[in-house]
Amino acid sequence: MKLLHTADWHIGRTLNGYSLLDEQKQAFEQLLQIAKDEQVDGIVIAGDIYDRAIPSTNAVTTLDKMLQEINLDDKLPIYAISGNHDGAKRLNFGRQWMKQTDFHLNTLLQEAFTPIETEDLQIFMLPFFDPMDARVYYQQQGMDEDDVKNIHTISQAMELVLNDIYQLFDPNKKHLLISHFAVSPSADEEIELTSETTSKVGGLQTLTADQFSQFDYVMLGHIHTRFASPNEHVRYSGSPVKFNVKEARLKNQGKGVDIVDFSGDEITTEFKEITPKTDLIVLEEDWATLTDPNFYQTQPTHSDWFAITVKDFDRSKHINVRAKLQEIYGTVVELDYENLVQVANAPANAANLSELSPDNIVDQFFKSITGKDLSHDQKELVDNIFVDLGKED
Amino acid sequence: MKLLHTADWHIGRTLNGYSLLDEQKQAFEQLLQIAKDEQVDGIVIAGDIYDRAIPSTNAVTTLDKMLQEINLDDKLPIYAISGNHDGAKRLNFGRQWMKQTDFHLNTLLQEAFTPIETEDLQIFMLPFFDPMDARVYYQQQGMDEDDVKNIHTISQAMELVLNDIYQLFDPNKKHLLISHFAVSPSADEEIELTSETTSKVGGLQTLTADQFSQFDYVMLGHIHTRFASPNEHVRYSGSPVKFNVKEARLKNQGKGVDIVDFSGDEITTEFKEITPKTDLIVLEEDWATLTDPNFYQTQPTHSDWFAITVKDFDRSKHINVRAKLQEIYGTVVELDYENLVQVANAPANAANLSELSPDNIVDQFFKSITGKDLSHDQKELVDNIFVDLGKED
Numbered sequence: 076m077k078l079l080h081t082a083d084w085h086i087g088r089t090l091n092g093y094s095l096l097d098e099q100k101q102a103f104e105q106l107l108q109i110a111k112d113e114q115v116d117g118i119v120i121a122g123d124i125y126d127r128a129i130p131s132t133n134a135v136t137t138l139d140k141m142l143q144e145i146n147l148d149d150k151l152p153i154y155a156i157s158g159n160h161d162g163a164k165r166l167n168f169g170r171q172w173m174k175q176t177d178f179h180l181n182t183l184l185q186e187a188f189t190p191i192e193t194e195d196l197q198i199f200m201l202p203f204f205d206p207m208d209a210r211v212y213y214q215q216q217g218m219d220e221d222d223v224k225n226i227h228t229i230s231q232a233m234e235l236v237l238n239d240i241y242q243l244f245d246p247n248k249k250h251l252l253i254s255h256f257a258v259s260p261s262a263d264e265e266i267e268l269t270s271e272t273t274s275k276v277g278g279l280q281t282l283t284a285d286q287f288s289q290f291d292y293v294m295l296g297h298i299h300t301r302f303a304s305p306n307e308h309v310r311y312s313g314s315p316v317k318f319n320v321k322e323a324r325l326k327n328q329g330k331g332v333d334i335v336d337f338s339g340d341e342i343t344t345e346f347k348e349i350t351p352k353t354d355l356i357v358l359e360e361d362w363a364t365l366t367d368p369n370f371y372q373t374q375p376t377h378s379d380w381f382a383i384t385v386k387d388f389d390r391s392k393h394i395n396v397r398a399k400l401q402e403i404y405g406t407v408v409e410l411d412y413e414n415l416v417q418v419a420n421a422p423a424n425a426a427n428l429s430e431l432s433p434d435n436i437v438d439q440f441f442k443s444i445t446g447k448d449l450s451h452d453q454k455e456l457v458d459n460i461f462v463d464l465g466k467e468d
Numbered sequence: 469m470k471l472l473h474t475a476d477w478h479i480g481r482t483l484n485g486y487s488l489l490d491e492q493k494q495a496f497e498q499l500l501q502i503a504k505d506e507q508v509d510g511i512v513i514a515g516d517i518y519d520r521a522i523p524s525t526n527a528v529t530t531l532d533k534m535l536q537e538i539n540l541d542d543k544l545p546i547y548a549i550s551g552n553h554d555g556a557k558r559l560n561f562g563r564q565w566m567k568q569t570d571f572h573l574n575t576l577l578q579e580a581f582t583p584i585e586t587e588d589l590q591i592f593m594l595p596f597f598d599p600m601d602a603r604v605y606y607q608q609q610g611m612d613e614d615d616v617k618n619i620h621t622i623s624q625a626m627e628l629v630l631n632d633i634y635q636l637f638d639p640n641k642k643h644l645l646i647s648h649f650a651v652s653p654s655a656d657e658e659i660e661l662t663s664e665t666t667s668k669v670g671g672l673q674t675l676t677a678d679q680f681s682q683f684d685y686v687m688l689g690h691i692h693t694r695f696a697s698p699n700e701h702v703r704y705s706g707s708p709v710k711f712n713v714k715e716a717r718l719k720n721q722g723k724g725v726d727i728v729d730f731s732g733d734e735i736t737t738e739f740k741e742i743t744p745k746t747d748l749i750v751l752e753e754d755w756a757t758l759t760d761p762n763f764y765q766t767q768p769t770h771s772d773w774f775a776i777t778v779k780d781f782d783r784s785k786h787i788n789v790r791a792k793l794q795e796i797y798g799t800v801v802e803l804d805y806e807n808l809v810q811v812a813n814a815p816a817n818a819a820n821l822s823e824l825s826p827d828n829i830v831d832q833f834f835k836s837i838t839g840k841d842l843s844h845d846q847k848e849l850v851d852n853i854f855v856d857l858g859k860e861d
Binding site (some may be wrong): 139172 | 522536540
């Protein structure tokens with residue numbers, strides 16, 4: 076059996092207000108082509124299918140079409156779970172009909188205890204859940220009240236869940252888990268994550284790869300880069316597209332999917348890259364370089380998206396920075412400054428902010444951005460606003 | 469062929485804040501039992517399946533379960549269209565999977581031109597649309613620009629749509645239309661509607677039954693009572709539950725579904741009643757009667773819902789009216805007054821309201837409700853609010 080592992084589609088997501096839908100559609104078409112070329116037996120989507128619990132109509136229509144292409148047009152089975160971004164109950168609609176064509180979707184903890192059985196594989200699909208969901212589930216299972224109350228962390232909850240799953244193992248088959256969590260290589264080894272919900276995990280709250288060691292393979296979602304995979308057999312596929320500038324900054328970290336082959340004695344994983352339609356280019360240069368034709372003519376202007384950090388910038392010398400950069404580069408999805416040339420009297424750092432009055436902070440901010448003092452009228456306006464805000468209390 | 473005709477489920481609707489979900493579930497179970505007892509060949513849902521374009525999670529879960537019971541458990545075909553309350557594109561999700569078990573759902577105008585063919589019946593499913601949808605459709609069909617612009621009313625749009633449908637008629641079969649609109653018996657005969665979106669229809673904007681005369685039968689949704697049916701073969705099933713007090717006031721207008729039999733030479737319609745779980749009782753009595761045990765002990769208190777109008781009520785004599793009535797009757801979903809005893813200086817009718825200043829209106833209203841004048845402080849507060857509101861302009 077050969078499966079394509081993907082996750083974190085986040086259909087409907089935007090990047091600083093720019094829709095990623097076209098990007099996501101294009102990545103999907105490549106993903107489907109890979110599935111067909113590799114003649115896989117199914118596609119695993121390990122959670123965060125949508126970006127939000129109540130996705131936009133456009134997102135709903137887009138996902139519906141993608142799933143149809145996989146499952147109805149190309150007759151490929153789907154093994155999908157809900158992630159923390161999905162509205163589990165809402166996503167659930169219609170799944171009993173979808174099951175008929177081997178489109179399997181799990182959105183509830185209790186569903187993890189009924190594996191899908193293939194000839195040589197047991198597929199356990201464990202959707203995202205939190206300790207409270209585990210409490211409710213184990214209470215319903217008749218667990219002792221005190222034991223239920225002792226479920227505090229996701230690590231404790233997972234321990235119970237996995238032990239119950241291990242009881243269901245058929246020793247004659249390989250065991251695959253599909254899930255959606257942040258998992259560290261080990262308890263004392265922290266990993267940096269690019270999922271936007273957590274920037275670091277570690278300590279007692281963290282799940283660790285050894286908790287999953289009885290599985291032959293674990294396909295994870297939640298962290299958006301495959302380089303966060305705890306080990307060879309507990310893996311993140313990463314998202315099919317880049318969602319933010321932080322991800323774009325990581326060089327040589329192309330997006331894609333994993334092709335996992337369970338047929339031999341050894342389970343093998345092969346990464347297949349997805350080429351972005353619109354790449355996200357990160358530039359960190361000074362103003363002179365950014366506006367120099369010799370520099371920008373070497374850039375893929377007006378086709379890709381740019382995240383630009385202007386270095387050593389003196390605001391007093393330029394206005395309409397964004398407009399000028401957009402004229403040169405096309406779509407500038409993020410604009411930032413590094414080592415901004417400060418004007419006199421601007422606060423040297425944020426440490427003394429707490430000692431300033433609110434109107435003083437506005438005053439300083441205005442000065443640091445424009446290089447000018449607030450006018451008399453502007454000062455009065457700011458004063459009045461803070462007086463009014465004070466009244467609200 | 470025998471079909472059950474229902475419409476306007478409005479799953480997720482509330483009545484003055486009270487959820488109707490339990491009521492709707494219970495009515496559904498009766499509906500399904502009728503379908504089984506009558507051995508129908510399918511269930512028609514003529515639009516407004518949900519109450520809102522973005523239904524609550526509870527509504528989504530409830531509808532999903534109902535549709536599963538019909539189509540997957542009891543293997544009954546479903547013929548459903550979207551109404552004006554449904555979010556057509558959102559409702560669309562998963563329908564290609566549902567089609568596999570004869571769950572047919574149309575949400576777009578263009579889908580009306582592909583009938584479902586049974587041995588002796590052509591079923592045309594025309595979802596709710598507006599003149600703008602018709603313009604877009606006919607533009608795509610290559611209609612002359614000027615002709616497209618001439619589509620102003622739903623009546624004009626429907627004329628075009630129906631003419632196109634008539635071209636598709638198989639003369640060897642009967643022709644059924646399922647749709648969701650307000651349809652009058654004839655152009656000069658206005659009907660009173662209980663759909664909340666329109667209280668009366670008539671004139672040029674109105675669809676009339678003769679426009680549909682080429683169909684052997686028309687199953688409609690939109691108007692919530694079957695008594696609004698234009699004629700014997702162009703019929704509203706009405707909603708399965710009472711949605712408001714106006715409907716409850718109509719005596720002998722029990723809710724239910726139609727069983728329509730197409731097998732003989734004559735198409736026959738039989739109404740099957742659905743008994744409400746919680747009835748909505750309308751009381752219009754004076755305070756002495758309402759609080760008299762001899763009266764209220766004859767009422768189904770604490771089991772049904774009450775909409776109470778207190779007649780000839782003198783507010784100065786009683787306080788906590790709602791609390792007292794709830795203590796006696798249980799759930800009071802609506803409380804109103806008729807012929808309220810006015811206190812001195814209260815405006816005799818609403819006609820002179822337009823001549824009063826805003827603060828005067830508040831003053832009068834306060835007096836009519838409490839029997840007291842506004843205090844000096846209260847008057848000042850009201851004054852200040854209106855001064856502030858004036859500033860906003």
